[in-house]
Amino acid sequence: MPKYETWNPERAVEIIAEHQDQRGATLPILHALQEVFGCVPLDAEPLIADALNITRAEVHGCVTFYHDFRREPPGRRTLKICLAESCQAAGVRALESRAKEKLGVEMGGTTADARVTLEPVYCLGLCHSSPAVMLDKDVYAGLDEERLDELLKEAQS
């Protein structure tokens, strides 16, 4: 079963309606849409603008401002590698290169078989045990090459 639903404006309108009554609803709506569709497609913008009575430019500005929101659904699994100072001090750059090489993608890329998306993240708050990564919603710290390889294998399976 695919992880995300395919884009459907009627379904999007329903999701927007669930959140539109709270103040400052834009971000909660964008998160909710991405949760269901895996991304916030361009087509969602006029629907949000309409529901919140703001301009489409304002919605567009918001979607593009935050690093979290995507235009295309990610791979089946998302591996985020922390590249902030603490993890740098603990040797994450070597792990980053290793992950890129093994997956055959650059940061922000998705493998050709659409299984794994590789992304940078700036701090997971696990700096006591750097380096740290996040695979979907699960966190892993104190990583070495061996453990990274296990995670990459798990992500690709």
Next chain:
Amino acid sequence: MTRIYISRDSGALALGAEAVVKRFEKEAKERGLDLEIVRNGSRGMYWLEPLVEVETDQGRVGYGPVRASKVDDLIDAGMLEGKPHKKCIGVVDDYPWFKNQTRLTFARVGTTDPRSLEDYQAHGGYAGLKKALEVGPDGIIEEVLASGLRGRGGAGFPTGIKWRTVADCPPQQKYIVCNADEGDSGTFADRMIMEGDPFVLIEGMTIAGIAVGATYGYIYLRSEYPHASVALRAAIDAARNAGLSATTWRARATPSTWRSATAGRYVCGEETSLLDSLEGKRGEVRAKPPLPAHVGLFGQPTIINNVLSLATVPIIMDKGGQYYHDFGMGRSRGTMRIQLAGNIKHGGLYETAFGITLGELVDDIGGGTYSGRPVRAVQVGGPLGAYFPRDLFDTPFDYEAFAARDGLIGHAGVVVFDDTVDMAKQAHFAMEFCAIESCGKCTPCRIGSARGMEVIDKIVADEDRAENLEILEDLCNTMKLGSLCALGGFAPYPVMSALTHFPEDFGADKKRLEAAE
């Protein structure tokens, strides 16, 4: 029945705590043991996580780090009776690293079950709120002022003065906003509180609401913290079900706490950009004045405090402002929750009074590097904090002492680097990070950071060295003085400190050294 404690803190989970829990459950079933597993917060000694504590007559005896595959060996060795083992650290409360701390804000973290309101109340929870209700809004603000508490988010602004300003605004809709956008690398104290003792944050926000007459509160939580989100939601629901946050004291103006997830922008930790983000806009920095205390969220008077500031208020109310003020040095009163991170042997949270030196922290408490190589540089205060060389390890932890050495305490993250670090790369990264995260509103930050990277590259390449060094210094000054907020304003700290203290990494000298070899 035997009670054991295994943390649910995401730091412990990241190190395999869940597998350990599963293994204990399996062993208990197979061996017919009457075992209760409490999921506490973390004690903050992460090199020992997953730490398993067993309740005994002597106290809670700890074993760590425990691997799931070793659980049956431990049980066979009698760990459930607290018997010695090479993984045993003795009674956790007596373990020197833990015992030597002064835990005020973190008093309960690692001890109690963060999902249990009963446990919270049994350990002094809501004593502060009770006192707050007795002394009323003015009394609360007096105590907070007397405590000398300064904003723990990084700027160090006196919390009491901020509260007084909002309280003095005429009655209208006011808001309490908790800044839980802990984005600094090397910091995790906010996360530990939210996961390990979330009720204390809710209690602190409730007290703040009473003090200034605010009836609604927001917790602005970063999207990188899904576990904290779950913990907060559970705590908010528990407090609400018990009538502790929304019903009983509603008449006395209590915030009903709600949260909103960020979407991965470092700059949104800046208070005005955070407000715009909460309002559903691009998180761009606002020019000040007006202050958020006057014109804040949705244009209303708003208190924005860091998680740790709010979480410290309950103990100040409970024990009195003077009690808190008695810890610390100079104008830095109370305790600081120092986070030891990076390439460090004993990474974790160390709460202690202000005044401890950087050297004591890194060498004695932190135990030096994890890699075993010599410590070369330490970055204090997150990505915008200065790099300190060993020569400055006598600097005491104090806002003013750090400022006097062109550094900052910030959120008190201490990131240790060993001698393999290339400081020119770190300086370049500081500019790169600023460029990635700049909200784009002001020119010094938006353009300066991009130009900064280029100039550093030129210096390293030994291209018009003297001239480019001058340009870099001038650029840093422009960013420092001309940026709207701390992102562009402080990015020069790591850059200039790296250049000042580690000039040998920036090209010319290095080449000469290599040539000499």
